[in-house]
Amino acid sequence: MHDVILVLDSGSSSLKFAVYEITSGAAPLSRLAHGQVEGLGTHPHFTAFDAEGHEADNSLLPANSSANPHEQAMGTVLAWLQAHRDGTHRLVAAGHRVVHGGRVFASPVRINSEVLLKLDALSSLAPLHQPPALRAIRALQARLPELPQVACFDTAFHRTQPEVAQAYALPRSLSDQGIRRYGFHGLSYQYISQTLPQFLGDKAGGKVVVAHLGNGASMCGMKGQRSMATTMGFTALDGLVMGTRCGNLDPGVVLHLIEQKGLSPAEVSDLLYKRSGLLGVSGLSSDLRELLDSDAPTAQEAIELFVYRAVRELGSLVAALGGLDALVFTAGIGEHSTEIRQRICEQSQWLGIEMDQQANAQHGPRITAADSPVSVWVIPTNEESVIAEAVQQVLVLQR
Incomplete structure (x- = not known):
């Protein structure tokens, strides 16, 4: 049996x-x-x-x-x-x-x-x-x-971050109640961290940024295959532009929506979680594939904002890590969109990224030139295998 x-x-x-x-x-x-x-x-x-x-x-x-x-x-x-x-x-x-x-x-x-x-x-x-x-x-x-x-x-992988990376500048009484940066997509990042040695060899423990780009999107900066900083915070709304979620937003916008526009908290939640992001900017779709195929100006604006925010957050994570050895793309968009990877890397050339166009078109795994100071990779994620292995470990521990 x-x-x-x-x-x-x-x-x-x-x-x-x-x-x-x-x-x-x-x-x-x-x-x-x-x-x-x-x-x-x-x-x-x-x-x-x-x-x-x-x-x-x-x-x-x-x-x-x-x-x-x-x-x-x-x-x-x-x-x-x-x-x-x-x-x-x-x-x-x-x-x-x-x-x-x-x-x-x-x-x-x-x-x-x-x-x-x-x-x-x-x-x-x-x-x-x-x-x-x-x-x-x-x-x-x-x-x-x-x-x-x-x-x-999904939050557990990020508990290795230094305290300063998890803190908000709020009264300590609120921080003590659990209002802090948690980060998400941790099961995906855990899988990628475990597979890095297969691709990066002795640089697997170096300074690596992983871009989990899908309908939900975030980035994680790693050292020693551990999370050091990530783009999502207290909730999964923060950071990058997503399919229907807004990403980084001035908190004052929320106050304005409630106090000046008369929206209820439930209406604000619906707006930020379900009607913003690529869908909100384009007015057409939350699916990046459909926007890439569209000639509508608003579709192109949504794509430009998606890429711009990714490039901005990449720079922030590199600063937190003190440099960059490798960039990894994963999840639906990261694994399959040649154009989005190309745009992000082109706008991040200051980091020392030298693309291999043919390798990128073939989805890698390595999509940079052999002598590129920073290597860039496409690595499919597998969250379900991480879950299965965790369940097995829990069963073993409880026997």
């Missing part, structure tokens, strides 16, 4: 899953299947793929507008797994991507009622991500109450 771990990444309208087989010794975990349920709450659609990436299922599900559509999605995933087990695989645990761990959680933790209450209290700090993750956890609890579940946090 082979033990397997279920990895879950829950969004407001989707539930992604992967199944990993626990291996013996130091061998990496083996992914047996993955897939997702999209369109939760409207027209749910289930897809699944086997270990080789071949489509194993593609089906529409009955429309469901219940208060917790994740229950239906979880039921679909578990039913599919049960139907496709050959009798030799046993589900022993589940791991969840949880965006915010606050000050309390700096490492993966087994979920119980006390942990759930603490995670609930952090929902307002990550309103797009935390509530869906908690709904998925509870949906799985309802169906398999005895199954161990482990929360893995």
Whole structure:
């Protein structure tokens, strides 16, 4: 009998899953299947793929507008797994991507009622991500109450930052209550940090900036493969321009929207999380691919702002690190957009970046000339494998 771990990444309208087989010794975990349920709450659609990436299922599900559509999605995933087990695989645990761990959680933790209450209290700090993750956890609890579940946090990787990098210039009473810079996308950064030696060799422990560019976007400056500074702060709104999120914003704008424009806190939250970013600037789309294909002036302005903010934040992180040995692009835009990588690197030539155009067009892995003082890389991220490994470690520690 082979033990397997279920990895879950829950969004407001989707539930992604992967199944990993626990291996013996130091061998990496083996992914047996993955897939997702999209369109939760409207027209749910289930897809699944086997270990080789071949489509194993593609089906529409009955429309469901219940208060917790994740229950239906979880039921679909578990039913599919049960139907496709050959009798030799046993589900022993589940791991969840949880965006915010606050000050309390700096490492993966087994979920119980006390942990759930603490995670609930952090929902307002990550309103797009935390509530869906908690709904998925509870949906799985309802169906398999005895199954161990482990929360893995996007904030945890950044706890190695020096205190000055985590602080805001606010009264100490507020800082002591947990108002500080947390940083996010930590599971992605952890994966990249672990793979750096394969690409950078003895420079893996040097001064490296990783650009996680997707619908959500941030950058992280690393030394010794540890987080030293990052662009996101107290919430996942800060830093770079994102698909629908504003990125860096003068706090006075929020006061102006409330005091002069009469917006309620809920309306401000909706504006900054769901109607800003690329969507807000372009007035067309939150998808950078669509904007790159558009001739509309507002689309081009949105792209220019996205690149400008990335270049500005890159310079800030280089200053925090005291130099730069390598730049890594990852996530959807970072891994696949030749043009965005080109624009960012061209505007950062002062750092000593000398592009290899052909390598960039082929998506790397190295996209700079061999003698470039700063090397630039394209490295696909794999957050789900980080979660699966963390779950395995928690299980081992608790035996």
